[in-house]
Amino acid sequence: MGTTDETTEARETVIEAIERSAEIYGLKRSYGRLYGILFFEPEPLSLDGLVDRSGYAKSTVSNAMGTLERFHMVYRRSIPGEGKRAYFEAETDLWYVFQQFLQQEIRREIKTMTRALEDAEELLEASDADRAERDLERVRRLKRVYDQSAVVVDLLSQRSLSQLQSLVRRGDNNGS
Amino acid sequence: MGTTDETTEARETVIEAIERSAEIYGLKRSYGRLYGILFFEPEPLSLDGLVDRSGYAKSTVSNAMGTLERFHMVYRRSIPGEGKRAYFEAETDLWYVFQQFLQQEIRREIKTMTRALEDAEELLEASDADRAERDLERVRRLKRVYDQSAVVVDLLSQRSLSQLQSLVRRGDNNGS
DNA sequence: CGGAATATTCAGTAAATGACGAATATAATG
DNA sequence: CATTATATTCGTCATTTACTGAATATTCCG
Numbered sequence: 001m002g003t004t005d006e007t008t009e010a011r012e013t014v015i016e017a018i019e020r021s022a023e024i025y026g027l028k029r030s031y032g033r034l035y036g037i038l039f040f041e042p043e044p045l046s047l048d049g050l051v052d053r054s055g056y057a058k059s060t061v062s063n064a065m066g067t068l069e070r071f072h073m074v075y076r077r078s079i080p081g082e083g084k085r086a087y088f089e090a091e092t093d094l095w096y097v098f099q100q101f102l103q104q105e106i107r108r109e110i111k112t113m114t115r116a117l118e119d120a121e122e123l124l125e126a127s128d129a130d131r132a133e134r135d136l137e138r139v140r141r142l143k144r145v146y147d148q149s150a151v152v153v154d155l156l157s158q159r160s161l162s163q164l165q166s167l168v169r170r171g172d173n174n175g176s
Numbered sequence: 177m178g179t180t181d182e183t184t185e186a187r188e189t190v191i192e193a194i195e196r197s198a199e200i201y202g203l204k205r206s207y208g209r210l211y212g213i214l215f216f217e218p219e220p221l222s223l224d225g226l227v228d229r230s231g232y233a234k235s236t237v238s239n240a241m242g243t244l245e246r247f248h249m250v251y252r253r254s255i256p257g258e259g260k261r262a263y264f265e266a267e268t269d270l271w272y273v274f275q276q277f278l279q280q281e282i283r284r285e286i287k288t289m290t291r292a293l294e295d296a297e298e299l300l301e302a303s304d305a306d307r308a309e310r311d312l313e314r315v316r317r318l319k320r321v322y323d324q325s326a327v328v329v330d331l332l333s334q335r336s337l338s339q340l341q342s343l344v345r346r347g348d349n350n351g352s
Numbered sequence: 353c354g355g356a357a358t359a360t361t362c363a364g365t366a367a368a369t370g371a372c373g374a375a376t377a378t379a380a381t382g
Numbered sequence: 383c384a385t386t387a388t389a390t391t392c393g394t395c396a397t398t399t400a401c402t403g404a405a406t407a408t409t410c411c412g
Contacts, residue, residue: 006303007311010296014315017292024285026202028400039318042310047359057402062360084358084409092314094321109200116193120186127182134218135183138268139190142215145270148337155344161324167343168331204370223389233372238390260379260388 011040027071030056031064035073035090044077044087072100095161102157110150117143187216203247206232207240211249211266220253220263248276271337278333286326293319 015036022032037053038045045053050061065088068074075089091097117139124136159167191212198208213229214221221229226237241264244250251265267273293315300312335343 005305006299007305007307010299010303010315011311013292013296013299014318017289021285021289024281030400040311040314042307058358059360059362059403060401063401066360078409081411083356083411086359092317094318095325105200109197113193113197116189120189123182123186123189127186129181129183131183131218132186135187135216138216139186141268142190142270145337148341149271151344152332152337152340155340156328161321161328164328164331165324168327206370234388235373235390235392236371239371242390254379257381259381259386262389 011036015040027067028064030054030060031068034061034064035068038074038088038090039092041090044089046085046087050088072097099157102153106153107150110146110153114143114146114150117146187212191216203243204240206230206236207244210237210240211244214250214264214266215268217266220265222261222263226264248273275333278329282329283326286322286329290319290322290326293322 015033018036018039019029019032022035023029034050034054034056037050041053047058047061047065050056050065051058054061056064065074065076069076073091075091077087077089079085079087120139121136121143124132124139156164191209194212194215195205195208198211199205210226210230210232213226217229223234223237223241226232226241227234230237232240241250241252245252249267251267253263253265255261255263296315297312297319300308300315332340
């Protein structure tokens with residue numbers, strides 16, 4: 001009898017896809033795999049459990065759990081009477097994960113850029129150099145895009161997927 | 177008299193912010209800088225022009241233009257009577273850039289994941305292993321998220337920012 | 353508060369990446 | 383179709399990254 005049954009194969013298929021996606025969204029492949037393992041695990045797993053399942057070193061798994069937690073992709077639980085040991089569980093609602101990402105990382109990016117644009121605007125308004133006016137126009141246009149994008153980020157991060165679905169359907173006719 | 181006037185300083189402020197953002201969105205900092213330079217340039221720049229302005233090697237700039245073009249962040253133009261020389265211009269509408277990114281990269285990611293999930297689903301439906309049912313449930317739930325996300329991706333990639341603004345405003349009352 | 357169990361940090365290393373300059377390829381024009 | 387100007391590819395080097403195993407720190411419990 002072979003070493004992989006159908007469920008193992010099925011899980012591996014999905015885990016590999018998650019690995020690739022993790023890479024696309026800027027996470028290490030190994031973190032994707034660890035998330036994938038947790039995603040299918042019926043019970044929360046300890047660090048050592050994850051080491052067993054994945055083959056990664058404990059330090060790797062520990063770091064992975066740290067950043068996956070930061071991105072709301074896993075939860076860490078402690079069980080009273082079990083000493084320091086922690087158990088990890090995957091957040092399976094990736095739309096929620098994405099919303100948290102928008103609210104934290106993207107919002108910060110928008111904020112940083114907005115600040116830079118406002119600083120530049122101020123400098124350029126005070127300048128009478130030849131290029132100032134042209135530069136100012138571009139800065140303002142970029143700022144407008146960022147302002148509007150912030151609204152869209154709010155839209156996405158506050159609505160469930162099904163709410164967005166109905167928004168699409170209702171807005172369909174008057175869209176263009 | 178100093179070497180930087182106000183407009184140079186203002187531009188540098190924004191270019192540095194673009195560098196940081198480029199990094200966040202998975203582009204090299206150097207590519208962010210080159211885009212920033214083009215963003216402020218009044219006229220399209222040649223490769224050599226960009227080399228002058230940036231200080232990067234020509235090969236670096238050439239590669240950067242290749243990928244920035246791929247992401248619809250710069251346009252390449254040739255001028256008749258100027259031999260092989262190409263001129264580069266920044267796309268300044270970053271919302272458009274983002275929409276193209278959604279349509280190309282994100283759509284592909286969704287497609288790949290969907291395919292993996294469907295393959296896994298098929299395998300699990302045929303299996304009678306203990307874990308099959310539980311795994312199947314998770315696979316199906318993840319697939320639903322991806323299906324719905326595809327709709328949202330379509331929404332975003334087909335609407336202008338101002339159309340989305342009004343969607344928000346109109347949908348505000350019945351949202352939650 | 354001491355000791356045992358667990359988690360995190362750190363220093364080292366192998367592999368991947370980013371940028372360069374030289375070598376090669378490509379395109380336009382006479 | 384040869385020449386010349388330009389762009390791209392390739393091999394390299396230095397830097398950074400991903401992972402490891404050992405050292406350190408933290409937490410819980412008696």
